[in-house]
Amino acid sequence: MTKNVPASLPALRLLATCLALCVAADWAHAAAPAPAAAVAPPKLVVVLVVDGLPNEQVQRYRDQFGQGGLRRMLDQGAAFGNAHQAHGVTVTAIGHSAILTGAYPYVHGIIGNNWIDPVTKKSVYCTEDTNYTYIGEETQPSDGTSPARLKVNTLGDELRYATGSRSKVVAISGKDRGAILLAGKTGTAYMYMDKTGNFASTTYYMKNHPEWVQKYQAGKPQDRYYGKTWAPLLPEAAYAGDASEDLNPPKPGSHNRLPFAYYSESGEIDAGYYNLLKTGPYLDQLTLDFARAAVEGENLGRNPAGVPDLLGVSLSAHDYVNHAFGPESKLSHDHLQRLDRMVADFFNYLDKRIGMDNVLVVLTADHGFPNTPEFAQTQHLDAQRLDGAKLMAALDKHLSDKFGGSKLLQAYSLPNIHLDYAQIDKLGAKRADVENAAAAFLLAQNGIADAYTRTQFESGAVQGTHIATLMRRAWNREASGDLMVITKPFWYFGSGNSGTSHGSPYAYDTNVPLMIMGKRWIKPGYYGQYAEVVDIAPTLANLLRVRPPAGAEGRVLTESLVQTPR
Template sequence: MTKALSLRAIVLAAASLALSSCYAATPAPSTASTLPKLVVVLVVDGLPNEQVQRYRDQFGQGGLRRMLDQGASFSNAHQAHGVTVTAIGHSAVLTGAYPYVHGIIGNNWIDPITKKSVYCTEDTNYTYIGEETKPADGTSPAKLKVNTLGDELRYATGSKSKVITVSGKDRGAILLAGKTGTAYMYMEKTGNFASSTYYMKQHPEWATKYLATKPQDRYYGKSWSALLPEAAYAGDAPEELNAPKAGGHNRLPYSYYSESGEIDAGYYASLRVGPYLDQLTLDFARAAVEGENLGRNPAGVPDLLGVSLSAHDYVNHAFGPESKLSHDHLQRVDRMLAEFFTYLDKRVGMDNVLVVLTADHGFPNTPEFSQTQHFDAQRLDGDKLMAALDKHLEAKFGVAKLVQAWSLPNIHLDYALADQNKLKREDVENVAAQYLLAQNGIVDAFTRTQFESGAVQGTHINTLMRRAWNRQSSGDLMVITKPYWYFGTGTSGTSHGSPYAYDTNVPLMIMGKRWIKPGAYGQYAEVVDIAPTLANLLHLRPPAGSEGRVLTETLR
């Protein structure tokens, strides 16, 4: 009996030792003290990843290079929907959702009931605080149909966490802030940053004091000059490819003034093109960090700061991503971010900060530049195309004005008119689609019937277009231009909005040494992966419409 007990004791002791070793090898679960104190989400409006890769050797040490070297950087990350514009891209970042769910299908779209154009963040129930407000100005997230990561954070902490966003565009701030955050946006007429009465009745004291210093006035009469030696820009497109803007502003140095000779609305609007708008945005973000004491809550109560830098989009629209101005502007963004990270390190400590950087969309080259590369590239006049489509439908069915409204790539047909004339809706759709497919510059067209029946399948681009189509708000037809073509007029500049890689491939970087494994990642990733990844790190449930994946390969 004694020997049996001894043997049993040995076996139990061995099992206990093995079990304790097993548990010892398992990492301890993270606690509130291991959560970041501050999450910073940076969106550089209109930044194709191609520019980050092309100019990376010229970056300084503390900004984009710091994120590339110390963070996880994805080279194959995409805004994975077919209509790549600012509002949709910003909505994707912290909802983790696609347009067919979150409801933001463009910067503007056609209201399905009134058939009038609506703006993505307009809401006449609210006004800007202390600023003129027009009916179509962006004042609330009412049209965003789902919540954001910031909303989940506020819910989980009983609203103890603060969510503050700032942008040069109202949609850039509002769609990052979600339903319960607070958004501040640049006012073109005054150069102030203002919130709206959706968020509060009046600005907090810190914001009022900051705005009283009028920091936007310090750039009047100043110029934006090249940051790097001239040889650094040798590979950029010739400046003569850019048609001169008013006042000859198509090259560096680029001056900031007004026609009146006074600091006025014309001057404040001019600040959008170039580095000073982004500098003002980051300066206001610093004021918000201090005024709201961001990153200084008790353990387990992180804050979230969203910053959308809008000026790169304006520069690329005007001059193209191949231009010297775009090249130099990105270098200046890099240096501004370096200064901002240095500030955060002193204020909060970068060991306590998790930083994400991405973009809302990429950019194609200007048609003029693409043509020098032997690409078939053009601007396509959408209004003329729609007028011709309407005439074709009238000739086919004997009914005028079957094309009711459009906000391309969405086209709305007058179904009621078709019904009155005993026309089958599907027949009208198909005739319209076949006509569009025959037009130069159009590569594909989809109908409502195809979307609703699930017929839009198969290719990657079809998937992107299906995600971009919202049953309640989108058109009865959606069209895709040929590669390097886009809807627009004029003789200079470029635009975005397509499902092609130059518009979808954007930077996606995550930095935070306590949570993220640094490295260059070649895996396919999407911007909608940001929200579930942050939710995982912050111990939150993902936002309601989130369909992205947790980027587990980057996590420590």
């Protein structure tokens, strides 16, 4: 016999179930963490490049830095100690191209400061373009005036595209290539003129300078250093570990000791004086002063459209100092300390003008530096300068003797060597045989570590080692030579008996500082994992919520990010 169930019981059960679900939902909502507040993108991204700064110098001298410059970057930013310019030819143009394209030379097309044009077989300069001239300044055919040879776009180009050109992108440098290759295709570059001491742009970017530039030039700030002395910043004991000045004798008419006064041979403020300013701290001070003028003149970081702006500043003088005296020298040591204080002053300026909470700063370098051979020899290292002209003359003779032709070596801009394939074909020789003969000859020479051929590059045979990877990235099928040659560690192509140079795939040339600071976006700390300079552009693109540049192959440095702006 079935019991009679009150008609209201199913409804009561349904009501109880609904109440239980509502309570559970309320509890789950209360227990769930609140969504993270959206983080606005930076109002201004500042990319600082210290030309020719090896990371080793940052670590060696860090205890002597002041509080507001490089130490601020190290303490308040993410510092990657194992960061590299990860291509095999470490020179200024290639390094600057890597920073905001995120690309390697085999893609971005800048394979050196100078290289041999594959058609004319004449030397070309990375940013030369006879279609344009400097504004108000004398222009030579080989002067850098446009980014035409850069085959890809930059982060700044992507930022301007994403914002309908409302974002402003400005790049400033003591070298034309330092400014032009940071500015990209659609930014604006200003560079130091070593005959007048002005900062000027080119007709690629505009017909005439804006009013703020004209006003800045009229003030002639470059003249205030005439007769000024570059003296040691720190007490003498601070330089005790630096190399002896006697190891690096100065060239005629130059100096290798501090203090040093800035004059000209004529006794007047002239082109000789403006050119001399490049080797020392005053060029960098002028560059940062012009950067301040650009911030105000272009209203950077206060964009009325509310979109981010990008400022690139390449500080060139450290490269000139290291070339002349070596990174182990007192002059290089002192210059870096002075540069640290200049950067601190610039940060203080940005803090007052925009607020550093609204600014994201990246600091890196285009390449490192080896010690001078004379100093390296005191460390019991096999180090020499290798006369490239003599080596190429010997190679040309060897090939002519072996294959019965003349001038089979057509041109060179080391480490790239170009063969005359038309002449080789005419002789009935195989191109690969001549390439291999040239490589074998080079490998037999003192100071040469390796040589790669076009056939090896095109067939994919250049692989298996880290250095092979770096050289493969540095070789561009359309622009590079038919052979690429590498010196042994601590050797480099050069002549004379003083100074040093860079350009190798070795760690002293590739390991550079990579620091990112911005407390709303970056987690401070020391990061020992491997990183590359090509990681900068994808990381900034991620933070700015824009598309990475077309050729970018780097990764987003997610380990250093607080969160991505929404």
